[in-house]
Every structure is written in structure tokens, then in C-alpha cells.
Amino acid sequence: MENKEILETNENEEILEETGLKVADDSIEKNVKLMSPMQMVLRRFFRSKLSIIGLIMILSLFAFCWLGPVFYNTWQPDEVDYTPKTDFTKTEIELPDGTVFTQVVESKDSKNSLAKPSLSHPLGTDKNGYDILARIMSGGKVSLTISFLSVFIITFFGVVFGGIAGYFGGVVDNIIMRICDILMCLPGFPILLIVGTLLQAEEFGIDMKYRIYYLMGFLTLISWSGTARLVRGQILSLREQEYMVAAEAMGYSVPRKIFKHLVPNVMPQLIVSMTLSLGSMILYESSLSYLNLGAPDKYAAWGTMINATNEIDILQNYFNVWGPPGICIIIAVLGFNFIGDGLRDALDPKMRR
Amino acid sequence: MLKYILKRLALSVLILLGVSLIIYVLIRSMPVSFIENKINEMNQGGATIPEETIENMKALYGLEDNSFKGILKGYVSWLWSICKLDFGTSFKYGAPVLQVIRENMGVSFAVAAIATVFEFLIAIPLGITAATHQYSVRDYVVTVLVMIGISLPSFFFGQILKDVFAMKLGWFPPSGLIDATADYGFFGKMFDYIRHLFIPILTVVILSIGGRMRMTRTNMLEVMNSDYIRTARAKGLKEKTVIYKHAFRNTLIPLVTSLAGLLPSLFSGAIITEQVFDLPGIGNKAFQAMIAADIPFIMGYNMFLALLSVIGVLLADLMYAVVDPRVKLG
Numbered sequence: 001m002e003n004k005e006i007l008e009t010n011e012n013e014e015i016l017e018e019t020g021l022k023v024a025d026d027s028i029e030k031n032v033k034l035m036s037p038m039q040m041v042l043r044r045f046f047r048s049k050l051s052i053i054g055l056i057m058i059l060s061l062f063a064f065c066w067l068g069p070v071f072y073n074t075w076q077p078d079e080v081d082y083t084p085k086t087d088f089t090k091t092e093i094e095l096p097d098g099t100v101f102t103q104v105v106e107s108k109d110s111k112n113s114l115a116k117p118s119l120s121h122p123l124g125t126d127k128n129g130y131d132i133l134a135r136i137m138s139g140g141k142v143s144l145t146i147s148f149l150s151v152f153i154i155t156f157f158g159v160v161f162g163g164i165a166g167y168f169g170g171v172v173d174n175i176i177m178r179i180c181d182i183l184m185c186l187p188g189f190p191i192l193l194i195v196g197t198l199l200q201a202e203e204f205g206i207d208m209k210y211r212i213y214y215l216m217g218f219l220t221l222i223s224w225s226g227t228a229r230l231v232r233g234q235i236l237s238l239r240e241q242e243y244m245v246a247a248e249a250m251g252y253s254v255p256r257k258i259f260k261h262l263v264p265n266v267m268p269q270l271i272v273s274m275t276l277s278l279g280s281m282i283l284y285e286s287s288l289s290y291l292n293l294g295a296p297d298k299y300a301a302w303g304t305m306i307n308a309t310n311e312i313d314i315l316q317n318y319f320n321v322w323g324p325p326g327i328c329i330i331i332a333v334l335g336f337n338f339i340g341d342g343l344r345d346a347l348d349p350k351m352r353r
Numbered sequence: 354m355l356k357y358i359l360k361r362l363a364l365s366v367l368i369l370l371g372v373s374l375i376i377y378v379l380i381r382s383m384p385v386s387f388i389e390n391k392i393n394e395m396n397q398g399g400a401t402i403p404e405e406t407i408e409n410m411k412a413l414y415g416l417e418d419n420s421f422k423g424i425l426k427g428y429v430s431w432l433w434s435i436c437k438l439d440f441g442t443s444f445k446y447g448a449p450v451l452q453v454i455r456e457n458m459g460v461s462f463a464v465a466a467i468a469t470v471f472e473f474l475i476a477i478p479l480g481i482t483a484a485t486h487q488y489s490v491r492d493y494v495v496t497v498l499v500m501i502g503i504s505l506p507s508f509f510f511g512q513i514l515k516d517v518f519a520m521k522l523g524w525f526p527p528s529g530l531i532d533a534t535a536d537y538g539f540f541g542k543m544f545d546y547i548r549h550l551f552i553p554i555l556t557v558v559i560l561s562i563g564g565r566m567r568m569t570r571t572n573m574l575e576v577m578n579s580d581y582i583r584t585a586r587a588k589g590l591k592e593k594t595v596i597y598k599h600a601f602r603n604t605l606i607p608l609v610t611s612l613a614g615l616l617p618s619l620f621s622g623a624i625i626t627e628q629v630f631d632l633p634g635i636g637n638k639a640f641q642a643m644i645a646a647d648i649p650f651i652m653g654y655n656m657f658l659a660l661l662s663v664i665g666v667l668l669a670d671l672m673y674a675v676v677d678p679r680v681k682l683g
């Protein structure tokens with residue numbers, strides 16, 4: 001690998017020399033392509049196939065969830081298909097004397113539930129007669145929005161508390177870090193389950209449609225400690241550098257020093273951890289929905305749709321009901337993980353290939 | 354060293370106090386009428402929860418008194434009873450909380466322990482080959498497979514395995530821990546346990562290999578780039594000796610340390626996996642209790658988890674000093 005790289009640079013230099021000869025009177029700036037750090041990061045990012053695949057996965061998922069309903073609007077996600085349907089189940093009954101009857105049971109249903117994929121329902125319908133494709137689109141909107149919102153809130157808390165702790169040190173640092181210690185030892189998922197149950201109480205008057213938002217909001221309150229530690233650690237090492245002494249000498253205000261000079265230097269690590277936690281937020285949200293702590297059936301998210309597998313019949317015979325939402329979750333999480341990984345390699349100057 | 358341990362112990366007590374306060378506040382914000390409704394539901398469902406238990410619980414957590422002083426009093430009295438190891442009686446299971454936890458921990462521990470062993474056995478060799486063949490096809494294949502493993506939602510993957518291996522192929526039973534017709538001897542019973550636990554363990558292993566493998570790979574790469582590895586190679590040592598004797602030993606440091614951090618997950622039970630396969634483990638029990646707002650159990654279980662993770666963090670730090678002689682505690 002290294003040999004190849006040296007070869008490449010040699011070639012570039014040769015080309016440069018050639019062009020330099022051709023336009024000898026031009027200044028060097030015109031012939032040398034200057035790259036900003038951002039451009040270098042982007043170039044390294046796009047050099048990795050996995051990050052491109054991840055990006056394509058996420059972009060197509062976004063297009064599917066937000067643009068999809070524009071083209072596919074025959075069914076709304078909360079619209080029940082009331083086409084009556086009749087089912088025939090045939091069973092052969094053998095009498096003791098050897099004669100065989102075929103018993104045909106005709107069952108009528110007022111709604112078109114558990115329909116197999118067809119032209120009018122590309123992915124079929126679920127138990128309640130909702131169209132699955134339309135529901136995957138709307139569920140995806142919920143999952144993706146929630147994951148982005150919660151990651152931004154967590155990062156906000158983490159940057160503020162971590163920044164303050166790292167910059168001021170001393171007592172403030174101690175207090176914030178102890179709070180982080182406590183939050184780290186808090187059993188996160190069980191606590192979310194309790195809060196989910198708690199929110200059902202009529203006294204709070206919460207619309208169940210929005211319960212998952214409240215739940216994830218609570219999750220952000222208890223999970224900023226990781227980000228805060230990352231920011232603090234980084235700022236502790238940056239604080240000692242010369243450019244911070246210069247900033248001090250210039251007499252900049254404290255917020256300016258923290259948010260203009262220190263935080264941007266933490267950004268690389270922060271972006272990587274943000275991308276990776278996008279995936280874990282989707283997993284969190286869908287796990288909660290799977291355990292029926294999310295929105296009611298009518299406003300289902302991906303996790304809620306997989307919950308249908310609790311019925312053995314659906315698990316065995318109707319993969320079209322629970323398979324597609326699961327695949328969507330995997331695509332989303334995998335996409336974010338690929339992007340995060342690519343970004344980590346691209347942003348790390350030591351990771352040159 | 355001793356001073357450091359004492360300091361850390363004091364800090365752990367402080368952390369536990371903080372966690373207990375948060376859990377208490379959370380439970381206190383449950384309206385009393387909500388709890389009564391839940392108890393009524395349980396009573397209608399066939400359970401018989403004596404009035405006395407409920408009154409006892411209300412007194413124990415100070416649920417009636419909503420003034421600041423009352424809340425404080427409730428917290429202190431609850432803490433005091435915890436110190437006496439009295440976690441109260443669970444409504445849902447009609448037994449002392451500690452007893453319920455003890456009785457159901459076995460299955461969860463078995464699943465977690467076996468899964469952890471397999472996780473290490475599979476992930477470490479994978480991590481090493483990926484690192485020693487960095488940027489090769491092998492590295493990419495392992496990395497991508499492992500990434501897919503990390504990204505799988507446990508409930509979805511569990512259901513797929515259940516559908517394929519238990520329903521379609523019929524190789525394994527879909528749920529539960531033991532068949533109802535279990536009247537055979539010790540070995541037959543063991544075999545039945547293994548049959549029932551195979552898919553749950555497989556699910557847990559596949560989901561957790563990823564993290565461990567990436568950890569091994571990163572550490573291994575870091576070590577492989579250090580000077581003493583170059584020296585070892587320059588001495589003309591065999592590549593095998595360089596990798597397994599010189600490099601891998603140093604990769605072991607973070608791996609061993611992370612073992613201590615696994616403590617909570619060994620005992621806490623996997624809520625979702627146990628729910629998917631309907632295993633009678635502690636995670637499943639806790640889930641049922643939390644949905645039913647079984648306050649004594651919720652508080653006991655969460656304090657138990659917090660205690661485990663505090664011990665885990667403490668052990669990890671101490672382990673670090675034990676394994677790596679360069680680390681000085683102070």
C-alpha cells in the first residue's frame with residue numbers, strides 16, 4: 001500500500017512539473033491545487049467504498065420516507081382497507097368408515113386484513129387492515145426524526161456540560177463529573193420502561209401518540225454523560241496549547257474561547273460519535289416501540305410493526321407484515337454505522353492510507 | 354493503593370446514593386391512584402394482593418404524604434430498609450423481591466455467561482486476522498459482517514432465528530425453558546435446557562461479537578504499529594511469534610479490563626431476548642413487573658442493577674492496575 005502511495009505522489013509531481021514547464025510564467029498557485037482540511041476529509045471519506053454505501057443507504061431511506069408518500073398515496077398510513085374479503089379454508093375429514101368429506105369453511109371479514117402482497121397493496125396489509133408500505137414510510141419518518149432530534153439534544157447537553165467542566169476545572173468539573181458517574185451507573189433501559197409505564201397515568205394527560213417523543217426526551221436527559229466526558233477530555237488537552245494562551249492574551253470572553261476556539265477542535269470526534277449514536281438511537285426507539293411503549297397501533301413506528309410477531313401465526317406465515325420494517329431498521333442503523341466509521345477514518349490524520 | 358481503593362469505595366457509595374435518589378423520585382412521581390388502578394387490574398386478573406401489603410408499601414415509600422418533608426421521610430425510610438437488605442414484597446410475584454431476583458437469575462446468568470465465552474472465543478481470532486491482514490479482502494469481509502451484526506435489532510433478529518430454526522425447520526423449540534413433559538433424568542433435562550437455550554444464546558452472541566471484534570482489531574493495530582514489534586521482526590522472529598507472543602499479549606490488557614465491565618450484563622438479564630423467547634429469566638420478570646407498576650420489584654431490581662454497574666466500574670479500574678504494571682493508582 002505504502003509503495004503505491006509513493007508512486008502516486010511521484011506521478012503527481014511529474015505532472016506538476018510538466019504543467020509548470022508549459023505555463024512557466026504562471027504563478028505556482030494556479031497550478032497547485034490547494035486543499036482545505038475539509039476537502040481533504042471529504043476526499044478521504046469518499047475514497048472508502050463503505051462510507052459511500054452507507055451514504056446511499058441513508059439517502060435512499062430518507063427519500064423513501066419523505067418522497068415516497070408523494071408517489072404512493074392510494075393508502076394513508078392510518079387508513080383501514082374496508083374491502084370485505086371472504087376466505088375459504090378447506091379441511092378434509094375422514095369418517096371412521098372410510099368416506100372422506102371436504103369441509104369448506106367460509107369466513108367473512110369486514111376489512112381486508114392480512115392481505116398478501118398485490119397490486120393495490122405492494123406489501124400487503126396487516127392484522128388491522130392497514131397498508132404496510134404506507135405505514136413503513138410514516139413509521140420511518142417517526143424513527144428518523146426522533147433519532148436526529150435526540151442525538152442533537154444529547155450533543156447539546158454534552159457539549160455544554162463537558163465544555164464547562166473541561167474549561168473551568170476544579171469544583172465545577174468535580175460536580176459535573178460526579179453527575180456523569182451517577183448517570184453512567186443508572187440502568188438506562190429499565191428506567192425508560194418505568195417512565196413509559198408512568199406516562200400512561202391519566203393524571204399526566206399525555207396523548208399516547210406522542211409518548212415515544214417524551215420517552216426519548218427523557219433518554220436524552222440521562223445519556224449525555226458519554227458526550228460530556230469526550231468533550232471534557234479533549235478540552236483538557238487543548239486548554240494547554242499555545243493558541244489558547246494567545247486567545248487569553250487577546251482578552252477574549254470566556255464563551256468565545258469555549259465555543260469558538262475549543263469546541264470546533266472537538267468537532268471531529270463529536271461528529272463521529274454523533275453519527276454512531278444516530279444508529280443506536282434508532283435501535284433504542286424501535287426496541288421501546290417493540291415492547292409496546294411507543295405510539296398506539298394506529299401511528300405505528302417500525303418497532304411497533306415488528307411487535308405483530310407475538311402472534312405465532314403472523315410470525316410463521318406473514319413475513320410481509322414484520323420483515324420489511326425490520327429490514328428498514330437494519331438499513332438505517334447499518335448506514336449510520338458505515339458513515340460514522342468512514343468519518344472516523346477520514347477525520348483521523350493518523351489513519352492515512 | 355489502599356488509599357485509592359478506599360477513595361473509590363466512598364465514591365461508589367455516593368454514586369449509589371445518587372442513583373437511588375433518581376429512582377425514588379421517578380417512582381414518587383407515579384400518582385397513587387395510578388398504582389391503585391394497576392393493583393386493581395392485577396386483582397381482577399386473578400391475583401390476590403392483601404390490603405395489608407399495599408398499606409405496608411405505602412407506608413414504606415411514604416406515598417401518601419406529598420409534602421417535601423414527607424417525600425424526604427419516605428426516601429430515608431426506604432434507604433434504611435435497603436440497608437437492612439429488605440426490599441419489600443413484590444405484588445406481582447407475591448414473594449420478597451430478593452427471592453424473586455435470586456430464583457430467576459440462573460437462566461439469565463447461564464445465557465449471558467455462555468454467550469460471553471463464545472463471544473470472546475469467536476471475536477478475538479476474528480479481530481486478530483482482520484488486524485494482521487489490514488485492508489485486505491479478509492479484513493473487509495469480517496468488518497462488514499460484524500457491522501451487520503452490530504446493526505441488527507435484537508428483537509427482529511431473534512424473531513427471524515425463531516421463525517427459521519424453530520418454526521420452519523423445527524430443530525429447536527420456539528420458546529420456554531423446558532418441555533412440559535420433562536420426566537427424564539439429569540442428562541435428559543440438561544439436553545432439553547441446551548435445546549431451549551440454543552437460539553437465545555446464538556442471538557446474543559451474534560449481536561455482541563461485533564463490538565468485541567472491533568475492539569480487538571483497533572488495539573491490535575495500535576500495538577502492531579509500535580516500535581517493539583518492528584524490533585521483534587528485525588530480530589528475525591517468526592511472524593507467528595511476533596503476533597501471538599509480542600503483539601497479542603499487549604492487546605489483552607483492554608480485553609481483560611473490559612471483562613470487569615461485563616459484570617452487570619451477566620446478572621441483569623437481557624430484557625428483549627428473554628421476552629422474544631419467553632425465557633423465565635430475570636429480564637423478562639422485570640419487564641412484566643415494570644409494565645404492571647410493581648413498585649417494590651422495580652426499585653429493588655434497579656438498585657440491584659446500579660450496584661452491579663458500580664462494582665463493574667470499580668473492578669475495571671482495579672483490574673487495569675493489576676494487568677498493566679505501568680499503571681500506578683493514586
